[in-house]
Amino acid sequence: MAHTRRPRSLRRSAGLPRRALLRGGIAGGIAVGLSAAGWARAAGANERVRLASIGCGGKGWSDLLDTAASEHAEVAALVDIDETAGHLGQAAEKFPAAERFTDWRRLLDKPQLFDACIVSTPDHMHASPSLAAMHLGKHVQCQKPLTHTVFEARQMRQAAERFGVVTQMGNQIQSHQAYRTAVKLVHDGTIGKVREVHSWQPGGMGWRKVDDRPPGAADVPPTVHWDQWLGVAPARPFQPEIYHPFNWRAWRDFSNGQLGDFGCHILDPVFMALEISAPRTVRAEAEGITPELWAMKSRVVWEFPGTPRTAGPTVTVTWYDGQGHMPTHERLGLAADVPLPGSGSAIIGTEGTLLVPHVAMPYLAPTAKFARFEIPVQEARNHYTSWVDAIRGTDQTTSHFGYSGPLTETVLLGTIAVRHPGRLLTWNAPAFELTGVPHAAELLTKAYRGGWMPAWV
Ligand SMILES: NC(=O)c1ccc[n+]([C@@H]2O[C@H](COP(=O)([O-])OP(=O)(O)OC[C@H]3O[C@@H](n4cnc5c(N)ncnc54)[C@H](O)[C@@H]3O)[C@@H](O)[C@H]2O)c1
Structure with a gap:
């Protein structure tokens, strides 16, 4: 389409x-x-x-x-x-x-x-x-x-x-010292050219309170304007604690699950460091997805065209989410004594690996090779x-929509792949064409509730 x-x-x-x-x-x-x-x-x-x-x-x-x-x-x-x-x-x-x-x-x-x-x-x-x-x-x-x-x-x-x-x-x-320093390290060539990237968010999904839509309807408190909260989404009855506040993250009508929640944070320094923008392909594996709720676990692989920061003509970025789901030391080519960030990325280069924790200072491996390396800490900006x-x-x-639009497109293409596990999707960004799986392109957009159609340009 x-x-x-x-x-x-x-x-x-x-x-x-x-x-x-x-x-x-x-x-x-x-x-x-x-x-x-x-x-x-x-x-x-x-x-x-x-x-x-x-x-x-x-x-x-x-x-x-x-x-x-x-x-x-x-x-x-x-x-x-x-x-x-x-x-x-x-x-x-x-x-x-x-x-x-x-x-x-x-x-x-x-x-x-x-x-x-x-x-x-x-x-x-x-x-x-x-x-x-x-x-x-x-x-x-x-x-x-x-x-x-x-x-x-x-x-x-x-x-x-x-x-x-x-x-x-x-x-x-993006504006913190930590992510700005990670980007600087890659741009300085500290790890050589980038061969591949792995990013993970293995935290729990405490916002998933139920495994299906609760039956019936609860009274809407007089202080809550439920119709406005629903906005563009299809109407459904109010239920306390299930959607508003915060727990809407579990639901496909309102969110894009763990990848939607964290992808635009954790993949952001990867995008900036590698200067990638639109993937060519995306493929995913996922568990626990239902017609209404997002997956409990997913792995998404995007392949991007190479850039001056990458070692080859293409580069892959692999995302892992779901409780405890992250790559092994072996998969990352790291010694067992290198601590892995609780969530974050490993940017694997020809000369070393940069570990980028989600909101903490980056560090380098192999540890012995970089023991005397002084990290050029960058000043924070006020976002x-x-x-x-x-x-x-x-x-x-720095995260104007000219940058954050393509970053978000990439993250959300991953959530389309999550809905077609094991299938290869091909993305032509300039033409806005997603091919490879019948009907997958329909998920590039959605239906809007009557009277709530956005003001398209
Ligand atoms: N950048 C970050 O670190 C970070 C952290 C948390 C959340 N977020 C993002 O912030 C946004 C809100 O998340 P949250 O966790 O605060 O959700 P929330 O449900 O806790 O809060 C949303 C707020 O918006 C109000 N609201 C809901 N619908 C509205 C509408 N149609 N018009 C006006 N007000 C409305 C709610 O009453 C509430 O006050 C999400 O996009 C989320 O991804 C970002």
Whole structure:
């Protein structure tokens, strides 16, 4: 299925509030974001970036605090479908002057209220508010994985380009010393050219509370706006503790399981270090997947075209998830006394192996060979305030959608392979064509609930 054009099923309605477009003065839905360079001229150098937070509990709470920590930002609006203390409540207490909403579409009816928005909702609801905001020329910071489907990830990248807005995905570890140092080590040639990569997240999946959809329906608390929470997803009854908050990760309608949750973190330094972008093929093995729930264990292998950082004309990256599932020392070609990260990557080069723990400093093997090697520790960046600075034209973002879109496409192609275990899928990124297994390409996109069609570019 070619997706260079939006598929027929996606063409019907933009779903973007017409009023929002008109009030914003953006006839026809085409906006040009206030370019970073233009900020000081148009908004005034001392003008602060007015932030809207969409999803202000959970990770959204730290996203909001860390971004609002910028002296150049102020919090103008707060949106959350849950009005209780852990969600909209605490944000409203902290930022009493901010206007409050329980439906992000009503925020977009007031485009004059904000310049930029932070989208920290569950994964199925990243693309809709982000795309709609970009149509209005708003700058967007969106959590990882950037989207729920490959087609949405492509759209996010294209929208950011088309509307000229400043974007950043919330894979904040990219800006830590540890990941920046890992990338530097590979770029310096410390391990020679890269031969292969293995990445793993063998942690438990505590969010999988049940093995099937619970029967019946529970009463929706009056403080929770369940229809807004469902958003683009097919309707289903509310059940406490099963979906909202946090445990939506188990479910295919809302998430992409462990790979979706951690892939855009753990594979990020691999992408940056190897300068890879789109795989040619992907194949997976998986256990425990059901029509509704994600796998309990998976192994995914992507083959990428080689780059100046790799040893051969192609390079493979292998992902492992599921409780205790990780490669052996033998598979990694490492001596038994080399400690393996609890989660992270082994980047295997012609001159050595770089171990990249998920959020800790990288280290090198063979241990004796690198005993006297001094690791060039890189300075951290501020992933959140650098987005505000980029909007004001004084910095640039590193996980802009031009980078994080292709990273997310790759991760989500893995989740399509997980649904076709043992089959080889071939990806033509420029043509947006997935071949090799009948009907697999249908999973590049999904059905959208009536009235919730995103605003495609
Ligand atoms: N970067 C990281 O380290 C990191 C860590 C955790 C989560 N995340 C990401 O952050 C996002 C949120 O995850 P979480 O664990 O905080 O989930 P969560 O369910 O705990 O919190 C989501 C918040 O958004 C609100 N919300 C849900 N739907 C909404 C909607 N349609 N409109 C407005 N508000 C809505 C919820 O009420 C809640 O306050 C996910 O994309 C997740 O992958 C990233």
